[in-house]
Amino acid sequence: MTFYTTIRLIYSTLFFLSLPFIVLQKLIRSRKNKGYRSRWSERFGFVKFQLPQSIWIHCVSVGESIALAPLVKKLAKTHPDEHLLITTMTPTGSAQVTKLYQGYDNIHHTYIPYDIPLFLNHFIKKVNPKLCIIMETELWPNLLACCKKRHIPLILTNARLSKKSAKGYQKIIFITRHMLNCISHINAQTQADAQRFIALHADEKKVSVTGNIKYDFEIDKQVKQQAATLKQKLGTRFTWVAASTHPGEDEIILKAHQKIKQQYPNALLILVPRHPERFDTVFQSIQDHHFKVARRSKNNDEHLEDIDVYLGDTMGELMCFYAVSDIAFVGGSFSNTGGHNMLEPAALSKPILSGPSTFNFTQVAEQLQQNQALLIARNYQELAKYIIDLIQQPEKQKQMGENALRCFNTNKGALDKQLTIIEKAL
Structure with a gap:
């Protein structure tokens, strides 16, 4: 038996002995x-x-x-x-x-x-x-x-x-x-x-x-159709999405949205937590911040023009939420998780914002920044400031989106x- 085989045997034994704890953890989840x-x-x-x-x-x-x-x-x-x-x-x-x-x-x-x-x-x-x-x-x-x-x-x-x-x-x-x-x-x-x-x-x-390979996906034709239907229900107002958020990030996002609404009371946030088990917790957090909120899963078509936050608590609709929005924030970047895929909003020609933690997508983030398609915010104040600046400068907002799409297409x-x-x- 080689030394490496012995190491694997020890590893396998320890893994096997830890299975009851792994099972317990999954039962808790x-x-x-x-x-x-x-x-x-x-x-x-x-x-x-x-x-x-x-x-x-x-x-x-x-x-x-x-x-x-x-x-x-x-x-x-x-x-x-x-x-x-x-x-x-x-x-x-x-x-x-x-x-x-x-x-x-x-x-x-x-x-x-x-x-x-x-x-x-x-x-x-x-x-x-x-x-x-x-x-x-x-x-x-x-x-x-x-x-x-x-x-x-x-x-x-x-x-x-x-x-x-x-x-x-x-x-x-x-x-x-x-x-x-x-x-x-x-x-x-x-x-x-x-x-x-x-x-x-x-x-x-x-x-x-x-x-x-993440540059090589094709956008489903149904995405834009779904987005057009949803946009009609939400109303033609400024909309930004915070996608794939992790614990600790929702507070930052909601604080930024409060600052944005001080200047633009009609602004809408679509908040999409990364993990389904957090949907109820995030819903409660939105209410605790005194926002009027609707849940996507409830499929409630009434009075969506009046809500402050739309909770994306469904699976497989993230591209639809990106398509509906004017600006996209990609989560996992304020929580030291390393960020998530910025190419999805880029493919839809959206200006992109992120927190400082992007190590999972280092090259993508660098290329988007070099192409002036991505802004990195360090806190909720900067996030709100960047979004307000883009609302006030529609030409810059449009240019950032075009830059993002060009960067996406160039790297296929x-x-x-x-x-x-x-x-x-x-």
Whole structure:
């Protein structure tokens, strides 16, 4: 038994012993999101279907599921006889996958099993992957080892590695080197990402810079139709959206909205929390700030012209909310979460605002800033000031939106590059 195998054995044992606590944590979370208490067997490798062979694609949650959709749909179209298996970790990601691939008979979905060989081996026997594709940087030691042992090619696609994450992997370089050795190819988003992987002893010949696939999504035709219908109900007034907010950010957003309404009483905020389990909490917070609020989930079409805040408490409608709005704030950026996808509002030609934490989208944020399409606010005062300035300068608002769209279109092309490498592996 090698030293690395011993380390994995210790890791697997500790992971197995921690399962009761993991289950308890999910049961606690299920009080707010019932999805965490369903389909438990899948997390232990028990799949309800058997596949003769499959292309296994893993994406963690909602954002990755949406970003990967063009690649998955193209694979499903060009390989109609292949079974595609999409795995996720969260109920929200699962719901998104189910919605994205309705009508695709050759696309299947299940939760990914816990990273324990007993569960992974049972799972792999059931789905028989001929290729495993992992979105971004979801590295699990046993998953990688199981694929290598069974000679299943594994591609890390749209891979990114921040300076902070690279330092973390550097601290366990012996383990990192073994994990990276299990990967057949890395499709890195940027040259900086590629160099960080290589610095961690990834084989330079197996690393390519292919760009960010998140630039390659197409806007559903229904989005603009839905937005036009919603805009009619909300009224033709200034509207801004705060999307994918995390705990602690809603307070900042609502304070900014209070300042905006001092000058523009008719202004409307669409507030969209990132996680469904927070919908009720955020609704209460909006009321505590003495705003008149309506919930999207209630589908109440009456008196929406009079509300101050519209709570986006549904799944899969974020693009619609972006389309309705004049200005977009992207959350996860005041909470040190690293931000979320700024390309969605960019594709809709919207001026973009963000908090200072954007390390998940460093290159995207830099390009949008260089193209004068993104403003970074440090607090609620700056956020309110930027929005008020843009309301007062409609030409600047329009120019920022055009700059955002141009930046989005200029960076397309990653999809074809990544597909070429995937096709070679197939």
